[in-house]
Amino acid sequence: MRVLFLGGLGRSGTTLLERVLGELPGAVALGEIVHLWERSLVLDESCGCGEAFSRCPFWCQVGEVAFGGWSAVDPVRIGHLRAAVDRTRFIPRLARQPAGGDRGGPLEEYLGYYRKVYAAAAEVSGASVVIDSSKHPSLAFCLRGSPDIGLRVVHCVRDSRAVAYSWTKQVPRPEAGDPGEMMTRYSPAKSALLWDSHNAVFALLGRLGTPILRVRYEDFVAQPRSSIRAIAGFAGIATNDRALGFVGDRQVELSPGHTTSGNPMRFRTGVVPIRPDDAWRAALRPTYRRSVTALTLPMLARYGYLGRRPSSP
Numbered sequence: 001m002r003v004l005f006l007g008g009l010g011r012s013g014t015t016l017l018e019r020v021l022g023e024l025p026g027a028v029a030l031g032e033i034v035h036l037w038e039r040s041l042v043l044d045e046s047c048g049c050g051e052a053f054s055r056c057p058f059w060c061q062v063g064e065v066a067f068g069g070w071s072a073v074d075p076v077r078i079g080h081l082r083a084a085v086d087r088t089r090f091i092p093r094l095a096r097q098p099a100g101g102d103r104g105g106p107l108e109e110y111l112g113y114y115r116k117v118y119a120a121a122a123e124v125s126g127a128s129v130v131i132d133s134s135k136h137p138s139l140a141f142c143l144r145g146s147p148d149i150g151l152r153v154v155h156c157v158r159d160s161r162a163v164a165y166s167w168t169k170q171v172p173r174p175e176a177g178d179p180g181e182m183m184t185r186y187s188p189a190k191s192a193l194l195w196d197s198h199n200a201v202f203a204l205l206g207r208l209g210t211p212i213l214r215v216r217y218e219d220f221v222a223q224p225r226s227s228i229r230a231i232a233g234f235a236g237i238a239t240n241d242r243a244l245g246f247v248g249d250r251q252v253e254l255s256p257g258h259t260t261s262g263n264p265m266r267f268r269t270g271v272v273p274i275r276p277d278d279a280w281r282a283a284l285r286p287t288y289r290r291s292v293t294a295l296t297l298p299m300l301a302r303y304g305y306l307g308r309r310p311s312s313p
Contacts (some may be wrong), residue, residue, distance in 0.1 A: 003118055003149050004235045006133040007140050007205075008156035009191070009198040011166035013217040015263035016274070017156065018133040020228055020252050022259075023245035026237050028127035031259025031266065033117060034086075034134035037075040039175075040260050046175035048259035048266045058124060058258040066120035073113070081110040086138050091201060094141035095208060102145065111146045118149070129235050133262060137201040144210050152235055153210055155202045158217035159305050160195045160296040161289055164188040165280035174264055183263075188288040192295035199299055216303065216310070221276045225249065250274050 004021070006014045022029025031048060039045045040053040047056040054060075054070075063070035085094075085107045094107075102108045118130045134140075135156075143151050167186040172179065186194065206212035213234045220227040225246055232239045245252050251273050259266045284292075293300065304310030 001115070001119055001122065001149055002129045002236060003143065003151050004129055004131045004231075005140050005143065005151060005153045006131065006156055007135050007137060007153050007198075007202050008158075009163060009195050010135060011163050011191075012156045012158040013220060014133050014135060014156050015259075015266050016272075017154075017215070017220060017231075018131055018259065018262070019254050019257060019266060019268075019272075020224070020245065020274075021131055021231060021235075022257050023252065023254065024228075024232055024237050024239055026128045027131055027235070028121055028125035028129075029131040029133070029257055029259055030117075030121055031132075031257075032134045032261040033114065033132045034082075034136055034139050035261040036117070037073075037078045037082075037113075041070060041073060041075045043176070045177070045261070046267075048257040048262075050256070050267065053260065056258060059260075061124045062117065062120045065123055066116040078110070078113055081106050085110050086136070086142050088138050088197070088201075091138055091141050091204075094138070094145065095204065097145055107142060107145060111142060111149075114143065115146065115149060129237055133259070135198075137198055137205065140202070140205055140210070144205065144208070151210060153202065153205060153212045154231055154234070155199075155206070155212050155214045156217065157199060157214060157303050159280075160192055160300060161284055161292050162217075162277070162280045163195055164191045164288065164292045165284040166277075167191040172264065174267065175261070188284075188292050189295065192292045196296055196299060199303075214303075214310075218276065221274055224252070224274045247271050 006018055008014060018029045021027055044052050044054050047053050047059060049056055067073050121130050140153055143149055171183040173181045173183055215227060225244060228244055247253050251271050253271050254269050256269050300306050302311050
């Protein structure tokens with residue numbers, strides 16, 4: 001079972017990347033499965049197709065195939081399991097644990113839910129690769145411990161200053177059904193520290209043997225065709241230019257998807273332009289820009305954001 005996991009800190013362009021990858025034949029984009037148990041099962045938030053999760057034909061069928069219906073799943077139990085195994089502070093322990101080393105334990109039980117969802121989504125969609133854009137590094141470390149998941153990770157990186165600016169903006173969450181509900185916001189300093197830690201942990205995951213492909217947001221929006229072609233090859237998805245779904249060089253046609261959580265652009269359909277978002281260059285306060293640069297300086301250099309060539313993953 002092949003799983004393409006999009007990892008990195010949020011506001012790095014993962015939702016757009018997932019939507020484009022989801023158009024490839026043989027792939028199905030599922031959104032952020034880490035949030036499915038609470039936001040979809042408990043809160044019944046909207047699927048990317050626009051329907052409430054409980055009324056989405058795709059997810060109803062996935063629930064039947066995976067569990068005999070979603071009513072058989074206890075999200076409270078999954079929440080307890082997540083608290084016990086899927087947290088950033090547990091990454092050192094997860095890194096030391098060999099694949100299949102938790103048989104009968106909470107990690108094995110926790111992964112069982114993900115395996116069933118992935119397998120059912122592949123069966124219902126007919127896809128050979130499922131895409132999970134959960135991003136959380138601790139979940140990626142959990143998944144690497146399952147011998148029956150063929151995990152490949154796309155490590156999504158974006159300039160830390162752009163990410164910091166994006167986290168300061170107010171972004172509505174239309175799937176919540178409350179026009180006043182917004183996505184989480186972070187201060188520039190906090191987002192800088194999270195940017196450092198998330199990227200460092202994904203580098204560790206690669207050193208432990210998990211296949212990882214690093215993709216910079218700036219490279220993706222500059223050369224979307226070649227970026228998608230490279231990711232498809234990494235994921236084992238056979239494709240050609242006609243199958244990429246592009247309309248010209250910088251536009252892609254997106255069909256309705258069935259993503260469970262993510263940036264509001266997951267609801268967009270039709271022809272969507274792929275262009276860089278450089279608003280941060282003018283809008284990020286100079287004091288914030290200097291502080292974020294200082295806090296993330298070594299990794300900015302490593303990823304080629306200071307005029308140097310990016311180092312290898």
